[in-house]
Amino acid sequence: MSRLTLSSLSKSFGSKTVLKGIDLEVPEGSFCALLGPSGSGKTTILNIVAGIETADTGTIDLGGRSLKGLPPERRNIGVVFQSYALFPHLSVADNIAFGLKSRKVPRADQRRKVAEVLDLVGLGELADRKPAQLSGGQQQRVALARALVIEPDLLLLDEPLSALDRKVRGDMQAELARIHREAGVTTVMVTHDQEEALSLADQVVLLNDGEIQQRDTPERMYRNPASPFVAGFMGVQHFPGVLRVAEAAGAGVGAGKTSVPAASDVLGAGDVLGAGDALGASDAVTSTSPQDHVLEVAGLALTGVDIHVPGGASSATIGTTIGTAIDAAPRTGVNVTAAIAAEAVSVCAADAAPTSAAGRATVDRIVFLGPTAEVIVSANGGPEIRALLLSRDAVGLHEGSEVEVSIDPAGVRVWAN
Ligand code: ADP
Ligand code: MG
DSSP: OOOOEEEEEEEEEETTEEEEEEEEEEEETEEEHHHTTTSSHHHHHHHHHHHHOSSSSSEEEEETEEEETTGGGSEEEEOOSSSOOOOTEEEEHHHHHHHHHHHHHOHHHHOOOOOOHHHHHOOOGGOOOOOGSSSSSHHHHHHHHHHHHTTTTTEEEEEETTTTTTHHHHHHHHHHHHHHHHHEEEEEEEEEEEHHHHOOEEEEEEEEEEEEEEEEOHHHHHHHHHHHHHHHHHOEEEEEEEEEEEEGGGGOSSSSTOOOTTOOOOTTTTOOOOOOOOOOOOBBOOOOOGGEEEEETTTTTEEOOOOBBBBOOOOOOOOHHHHHHHHSSSTEEEEEEEEEEEEEEEEEEGGGOTTTTTEEEEEEEEEEOOSSEEEEEEOOTTEEEEEEEEEHHHHHHOOTOEHHHHEEGEEEEEEEO
């Protein structure tokens, strides 16, 4: 069990730069998910940590020791690859014992450790089977047991569940969570499945094109995506929109309402707070209150969406940019991208509508998912908007229903284009 620290890792293959300065800290005993589209560099990071590839620059530290120059077998890292690569002619027990044999662990210790780890992964009964006699999920457990039996300081998993069908995959996710809890080993898992990352990890790291886009807890990653790319990858719908000063508020814009951020403020591009979030004294605040803005998006008009920026990492001041731009052009407004969480959208029959509705829409489709239902609507010829409702709240709605759409501003994020 050990903390893993990557500093400024970069790697090129020929003229192609695959990793562009990766910094990452994985606390001891925690579970980190590396998420990103195919080709973003996930496997390359694992391979460098495992010692299969060498970084061009940067350092790797595991539990206080540098891994520089150490061959893979001396890093004490357990690895499970996408293809389990079990030895077909060896039994389950012998597959698992393989790493212990090559480390010259005494035979009695081998037997004890193999039995323990078989128990941990729930395969106690199947020790004598050959891999071909196992299901995909069971083979995956063997691969996991083989990686864990050496009592690694670090466990690396490369898309370990991607070859499994949906049902088995769900079961194995729960198993992986339990095994991680029980073994307590620091774990880095590569996946391109955001649900898998959100359900398993303490920390999610989203990569794109060899760069970290955001590194956060699953909940923050979903609720506070740093950019439209992150929102999209997290499954949050986003649309082009226009933010302008509301007709009624227009007269109030001007001197006295603008608050400029302190010079010490460092603001992250795309760091946008929702209406429900608390503001610190030094946060940049846009020139008017959220109630004075209208966000026109997907054929709807929303008020109450905050566009200020909290302290962040880099230099852009999106909140103030938007605020200043709106002041300059209160009527035409500013072009933005708005992400809207499906669960922030509520839909109800037009005759039962609350007064706060953002606009009227038509139901295009309803997808029943058991306890929840996705109601897909469109307003005024705009794009489709997904609303995630409890099924019972969708009763009575059907294709073609006229509905009123309300959107909780706390589920909306806005970025200047
Ligand atoms: P991911 O696991 O996120 O899908 P990889 O780390 O496997 O991505 O690959 C990142 C990029 O590096 C891809 O463009 C891939 O083609 C390239 N790449 C990976 N390994 C090699 C290699 N050994 N030689 C040349 N290019 C490679
Ligand atoms: Mg890969």
